[in-house]
Amino acid sequence: DAGITQSPRHKVTETGTPVTLRCHQTENHRYMYWYRQDPGHGLRLIHYSYGVKDTDKGEVSDGYSVSRSKTEDFLLTLESATSSQTSVYFCAISEPYQSPYGYTFGSGTRLTVV
Amino acid sequence: AQSVAQPEDQVNVAEGNPLTVKCTYSVSGNPYLFWYVQYPNRGLQFLLKYITGDNLVKGSYGFEAEFNKSQTSFHLKKPSALVSDSALYFCAVRVDTNAGKSTFGDGTTLTVKP
Numbered sequence: 582d583a584g585i586t587q588s589p590r591h592k593v594t595e596t597g598t599p600v601t602l603r604c605h606q607t608e609n610h611r612y613m614y615w616y617r618q619d620p621g622h623g624l625r626l627i628h629y630s631y632g633v634k635d636t637d638k639g640e641v642s643d644g645y646s647v648s649r650s651k652t653e654d655f656l657l658t659l660e661s662a663t664s665s666q667t668s669v670y671f672c673a674i675s676e677p678y679q680s681p682y683g684y685t686f687g688s689g690t691r692l693t694v695v
Numbered sequence: 696a697q698s699v700a701q702p703e704d705q706v707n708v709a710e711g712n713p714l715t716v717k718c719t720y721s722v723s724g725n726p727y728l729f730w731y732v733q734y735p736n737r738g739l740q741f742l743l744k745y746i747t748g749d750n751l752v753k754g755s756y757g758f759e760a761e762f763n764k765s766q767t768s769f770h771l772k773k774p775s776a777l778v779s780d781s782a783l784y785f786c787a788v789r790v791d792t793n794a795g796k797s798t799f800g801d802g803t804t805l806t807v808k809p
Contacts, residue, residue, distance in 0.1 A: 612795050623699075623785060623801040624739075631794050639796070671738060677795025682746055683729045683787075684797065686738040 584608040587672050587687035594694055600659040602690050604672030606652075612675045613655040614684070615639075615647065617668040624671065630655055662694045697722040699788050701800035708776045708807055716771040716803045718786030728769040729787040729797065730760055739785065745769060756780070776807045 585606045594600050604613060612631055616624040616639075626639030628647040636647050644666060646658045659666055669691050673684035698721045708714045720726055730742040743754025745762040753759045760771045769786060783804050787797040 614796070616799075621801060624799040626796060626798075629794065629796060637794075675795045677789070678791070681741065681744060682727060683741045683744050684731070684739075685741070686731075688738040 585672065585674055585685055585687045587670075587690050589690060590688065591691045592693070594662050594692070596663060596694055597661050600662050600692065602657045602659075602670055602672075602692070604655045604657070604687055606655075606674045608674055608685070609652060610674040610676050610685075611652070612677055613649065614673045614675070615645075615655070615657045616671045616673065617641065617666075618671060618689075619668050627657065627670075659692075662692075664694050666692065667694045668692060697726075697788050697790065697793075697798045699786050699798055699800040701784075701786055701803045703803050704801070705804050705806070708805070710778050710807050710809050711775050714773050714776040714780070714805065714807070716784050716786075716805060718769045718771065718800060720767050720769060720786070720788040722788055722790050724790040724792065726769075727789045727791060728760075728762060729789075730754065730758070730769075730771050731785045731787060731799075733783040733785065733802075735782070742771070742784075776805075778807045778809055781805055781807045 588603045614629040615627040625641045630636045630649040648656045672687040700719045728745040731739040733739045750762045786800040789797045
């Protein structure tokens with residue numbers, strides 16, 4: 582989607598290795614979110630950020646960490662990848678107190694842990 | 696806590712017929728409600744939202760949704776379905792005091808047959 586990009590688009594990694602996914606936005610939105618999408622579970626919030634260096638946990642944060650050193654970049658790190666972290670990861674941006682109030686999503690990263 | 700239920704995993708309709716995709720929610724406070732659509736191998740796109748005001752909201756591609764506070768529902772509707780409407784649809788809810796964190800339903804796959 583315009584204004585938000587995720588990298589890489591696809592990644593295969595081995596169990597136990599660290600992995601970092603990147604989300605980059607050009608919209609200057611204050612809020613950024615990482616979700617994972619799994620069949621039968623919809624989208625579940627991993628971590629979110631409400632400003633530079635301001636982050637907090639979501640509902641499925643175990644095994645993940647995040648960092649936001651600049652407004653435009655939000656990094657998600659799997660500290661030691663496990664097979665249960667095989668998923669599609671989506672980044673989203675928002676200004677929740679301004680129109681249109683909803684999310685703009687990135688195109689997603691498909692991660693496979695073998 | 697906030698939650699969303701999409702009671703149907705799958706909805707099948709014939710092209711030209713009306714369609715409904717159901718969503719119910721639970722929040723403490725005033726809800727902000729959203730519908731997103733995901734086409735195969737794509738990210739999620741914003742369809743429409745309810746923030747306040749008229750209970751019937753109109754969105755992209757001819758979709759509309761009706762907010763019903765007493766039934767805590769926000770069903771997605773379209774008067775005449777197209778084959779190109781076939782996709783995965785997500786309902787989401789948040790409140791205005793939680794840093795924009797949205798909770799998503801598990802999704803409903805809509806299939807429109809010619």
